[in-house]
Amino acid sequence: MEQTQFWLPYGTLVGGRYTLERVLGKGGYGITYRGTDNRLRQSVAVKEYYPVFWCSRYADKGKNIRVQQGMESQYCKGLERFLEEARTLAQLSGISGVVRVTDFFEENGTAYLVMEYLEGRNLKQVLDGYGGRIPPEVLFPALSPALFALKKVHEKGLIHRDLSPDNIMMLSDGTVRLIDFGNARDTSDNKSMTMAMKEGFAAPEQYRSKGQGQYTDVYGICATVYYCLTGKLPTQAMERLMGAPLPRPSELGVALELWQETAILDGLELFVQKRIPTVEQLWQRLYIAPAAPAPEYEPQPEPPVAEEIPAEEPASVPEVAEVRQPCEDWSWREMEMPEPEAAQPENPELEKINPMDGMTVALVREETPVHPVYEQPKPERYFVPPKAPEPRPTREPTLAERMRRFFRRR
Secondary structure (H helix, E strand, O other), X not given: OOOOOOOOOOOOEEOOOEEEEEEEEEOOOEXXXXXXXXXXXXXXXXXXXXXXXXXXXXXXXXXXXXXXXXXXXXXXXXXXXXXXXXXXXHHOOOOOOEOOEEEEEEEOOEEEEEXXXXXXXXXXXXXXXXXXXXXXXXXXXXXXXXXXXXXXXXXXXXXXXXXXXXXXXXXXXXXXXXXXOOOOEEOOOOOOOOOOOOOOOOOHHHXXXXXXXXXXXXXXXXXXXXXXXXXXXXXXXXXXXXOXXXXXXXXXXXXXXXXXXXXXXXXXXXXXXXXXXXXXXXXXXXXXXXXXXXXXXXXXOOOOOOOOOOOOOOOOOOOOEEEOOOOOOOHHHHOOXXXXXXXXXXXXXOOEEEOOOOEEEEEOOOOOOEOOXXXXXXXXXXXXXXXXXXXXXXXXXXXXXXXXXXXXXX
């Protein structure tokens, strides 16, 4: 049996000026068509509110939607949120990184949102084109404009709450657009929010009606980066709260700088207090390498203090010596000489007696004449006495001499 078609056929006119052509995508809450603005003669994207679990339509029987019995309240609330998305995007029309809304209206029991037509692919399609993993050198430059656009959205007091590879478009001209603001909410009024969850990309606080903020989008964008780098869906937040691990990208074979990997994991922290709080800080952590830490100061040992050596006293200058020459008379060799007595020095400045050569050496200070011009004393001279010849040993007296001495004593 052929499935009943619920989307509008080719050539359907809505809003009095937009002709629908083909279906670009279908989701749980809507259908997106490519169309033409007959007034401006340009391509547009038309999004129709169609929650498949609350309504139905038979395209061959008309364009009107029939709400299921008992689902009227939910359907109306969803329709109001859809129109709120249009108003939200109208506030963001001046941001270059956000899809631009040109018109919205209600018709056929539902509502339509007209946006600029984007020629390109979303990150999920880019991921498939790279074989399941986008290299870091391709992904990070492409995501930088999206982070700046998200920062501008936060400055308007809005959060996206549905960031994933499906909602980031990479256009053919190299630019990036954030799309699908159906779950976007205003954080300035501090009201309760509906639970919006996309498995693997939803932060833990999105399972509650309060406590969401800019850090919620930080979790979503980091989960998107994790998925594009590894090709693996991040472990669901509630499973991680029960103890399930989240593998590091490097453990899955991704060649990534350590500081970038740390930034991604810090953005995926379960507890808000530990998570990177803003998109601006996340950008700085992902794109600016941290400075190398300064080396720790190590006090150098002080050099040993040199001991003071007392100055030596100048050596005393020896006094000039006067040499007394020995007598040249050698007649004593032929006669017996009495034992010589120690000669007494005539000079009162006698200082040394040399017992080795029997010579008396007297050290006498020579009178130094004064220089006639400069009156400077001349240096003292040293006088070395010539060495006297060694005395010959006394010979034994002859027999005649001994006899002569004997009779002489008689």
